[in-house]
Amino acid sequence: MFADVTRQSGDGRWAMQPWAAVVAIVVGLGAGCASSDPGVNGLASAKAAIGTLKMQLKQKLQMAMAEGPDKALEVCAVEAQAIRAKVSHESGVALGRSSLRPRTPADAAPDWVKAWLDEQGERKVAGVVGFSRVDETPSGKVARVLEPIGIEKGCLGCHGPADAITPGVRDLLAKRYPTDAAIGYAEGDLRGAFWAELPIR
Numbered sequence: 001m002f003a004d005v006t007r008q009s010g011d012g013r014w015a016m017q018p019w020a021a022v023v024a025i026v027v028g029l030g031a032g033c034a035s036s037d038p039g040v041n042g043l044a045s046a047k048a049a050i051g052t053l054k055m056q057l058k059q060k061l062q063m064a065m066a067e068g069p070d071k072a073l074e075v076c077a078v079e080a081q082a083i084r085a086k087v088s089h090e091s092g093v094a095l096g097r098s099s100l101r102p103r104t105p106a107d108a109a110p111d112w113v114k115a116w117l118d119e120q121g122e123r124k125v126a127g128v129v130g131f132s133r134v135d136e137t138p139s140g141k142v143a144r145v146l147e148p149i150g151i152e153k154g155c156l157g158c159h160g161p162a163d164a165i166t167p168g169v170r171d172l173l174a175k176r177y178p179t180d181a182a183i184g185y186a187e188g189d190l191r192g193a194f195w196a197e198l199p200i201r
């Protein structure tokens with residue numbers, strides 16, 4: 001029953017189904033902060049882990065961009081996977097970022113994320129909603145959260161059209177990411193998704 005409790009629109013706002021608010025209040029009253037429903041707790045942990053990953057990547061990128069796009073690219077190249085591994089280790093949640101046009105094979109999508117990406121296709125992020133649901137899998141129940149990622153102005157220097165990318169960044173991309181498919185985006189495009197999952201026990 002907790003499948004699809006929340007849906008996130010592409011512009012980052014959460015919209016709750018009206019009935020979900022009632023469920024949340026009842027659950028909250030019944031069990032204090034932590035729910036007694038492992039599905040609800042699993043979804044909350046998955047969502048929180050995405051929030052942490054998002055925040056840490058953003059902080060790192062902002063700090064690095066202050067030193068120019070070449071330096072920022074080096075930092076992303078070295079740190080993005082390390083941050084992801086650390087957040088995953090600390091939260092116990094498997095998580096990542098994936099795209100139909102990946103920069104690195106390290107960001108390959110799990111099947112359930114790939115299915116969502118294929119369903120969306122190449123499009124604008126406006127109106128795209130993520131999900132928060134419990135799936136039955138052959139190895140048991142799994143809490144899964146997915147949040148769409150859109151391209152903003154600040155992304156164009158590393159993911160935009162050729163004329164938005166400096167020669168220095170272009171060289172680094174060619175060197176670091178021989179299979180890079182993550183350029184040529186415009187502001188407002190759907191870039192991919194944050195995803196997180198953990199088994200429910």
Ligand code: HEC
Nearest residue numbers: 072073076077080081097099102103104107155158182192
């Ligand atoms: C300074 C350059 C730079 C900027 C600016 C930048 N990115 Fe990236 N992005 C990268 C690099 C490098 C990677 C690959 C990191 C790795 O090796 O794990 C990446 C990977 C990603 C991925 C993971 C999927 C994939 O293709 O591997 C997503 C999603 C993404 N970026 C979205 C964004 C968004 C959205 C913005 C703007 C808010 C942004 N990026 C800004 C350099 C950048």
